[in-house]
Amino acid sequence: MTASTRTRGKELHLPAGSAARDGFDTVITPADAGWTHSSLRTFTLPAGGSRTVPTAGEEMFLVPLTGGATVALGRDEIALEGRTDVFAGPTDVAYLPVDAHVTVSSRAGGRFALCGARTDVSMPFRHGPRVDVPVELRGAGQCSRQVRNFGTVGSFETASLIACEVLTPSGNWSSYPAHKHDEAGAHESKLEEIYYFEIAGSPHGTPGIGYHRTSSSPAGDIDVLVEVRDRDTVLVPFGWHGPCMAAPGHDMYYLNVMAGPGPERAWKITDHPEQAWIRDTWAGQSVDARLIESSGRGTSTGGGQ
Numbered sequence: 001m002t003a004s005t006r007t008r009g010k011e012l013h014l015p016a017g018s019a020a021r022d023g024f025d026t027v028i029t030p031a032d033a034g035w036t037h038s039s040l041r042t043f044t045l046p047a048g049g050s051r052t053v054p055t056a057g058e059e060m061f062l063v064p065l066t067g068g069a070t071v072a073l074g075r076d077e078i079a080l081e082g083r084t085d086v087f088a089g090p091t092d093v094a095y096l097p098v099d100a101h102v103t104v105s106s107r108a109g110g111r112f113a114l115c116g117a118r119t120d121v122s123m124p125f126r127h128g129p130r131v132d133v134p135v136e137l138r139g140a141g142q143c144s145r146q147v148r149n150f151g152t153v154g155s156f157e158t159a160s161l162i163a164c165e166v167l168t169p170s171g172n173w174s175s176y177p178a179h180k181h182d183e184a185g186a187h188e189s190k191l192e193e194i195y196y197f198e199i200a201g202s203p204h205g206t207p208g209i210g211y212h213r214t215s216s217s218p219a220g221d222i223d224v225l226v227e228v229r230d231r232d233t234v235l236v237p238f239g240w241h242g243p244c245m246a247a248p249g250h251d252m253y254y255l256n257v258m259a260g261p262g263p264e265r266a267w268k269i270t271d272h273p274e275q276a277w278i279r280d281t282w283a284g285q286s287v288d289a290r291l292i293e294s295s296g297r298g299t300s301t302g303g304g305q
Helices: 278-284 289-295
Strands: 026-028 038-045 049-054 058-073 076-083 093-096 101-106 110-118 126-128 135-138 145-151 162-168 192-199 210-217 220-228 233-236 240-246 252-259
Touching: 026 233, 038 049, 038 058, 038 101, 038 192, 038 252, 058 145, 058 162, 076 093, 076 126, 101 110, 110 252, 162 240, 192 210, 192 240, 210 233, 220 233, 240 252
Parallel strands: none
Antiparallel strands: 026 038, 038 110, 049 101, 058 076, 058 093, 058 101, 058 110, 093 126, 135 145, 145 162, 162 252, 192 233, 192 252, 210 220, 210 240
C-alpha cells in the first residue's frame, strides 16, 4: 500500500474483490470509508436467485448493472427491466426506504448495486422508470461524456442521496476539469463521493484500464493517482477529483454515489482554478459522435462529472 492511495488511515482505491464480504461483491459502509453518510454495495444473483436487503438507517437505490429483477417490499412489487450491461444505456431503478427489508429476485440472474445514504427521513418505496431518466451530454471533443441522472437533484426526490452514472468513451476524459464539493456554503456542497468503475475489455478478451485522480484541497491533504480496472472502487472523502481517463480502446463507466451532512440536498461544485479554462474550449468543438448516436440526444452542458 502506498501513500498515494491512503489518507486518514483509510484505503481509498479498492480493487475488485477487495471489499467483498457477507455475500456481497463490494461492501462500503460509512464506517468502512471513515465518513458518515455515503455507502455502496454490489451483489450477484444466479438465475432464479434472491436476496433480502435490510436498509436499516439508509435510503437506497437498487440499480441493475446487468440483468433485471423484481423488488418486493411487503405486498408491493417493482419489476425492473434492467439491461444487458452498463454500456447498453440507462436502466430503471428502485428506491428503497429506510428501516425496510426488501427482497430482490432475478429470474435470469444479474448483478446489482445498492447506492445508499444515511438519513432519518422516511420516504415511500418507488420505481424510477428508464424513460424518465434524464440523459445528459456534457463537455465536447475528448471531454465528451454521457451522464445518466437517475438519482440527481431535480430528477428523483430523496432525503439525502444523490446518484448518477457516467459513460466515458475510450480515449476521452471525464470529471474534467477537476472539481470539489468538500466545503459547505452558497457555492459548494459538502458531499462524500464513491466512484464504482466498470471498464470494457478489448476485442481480444484482455482487461481494460483507466485512471482516476484526486488531489489536495484546503479541506485536507490527499494524493490519489490510480489505474482503475473493471469493478474497482475509489473513495473521495474530500479534495479536487478528476480527471477520470478512459484508455484508448476501453470505454469507461462509473456509478457515482454522494451524500453529506447539509440540511439541503444539493450538488454544488467548484472547478479547479488551474483547469476551469478548459470549459471555454468546448464552444468550438462537437460532442463526441459516439455519444450522440448512443443517447439519441444532441444537447451538451457543463457540469462536473
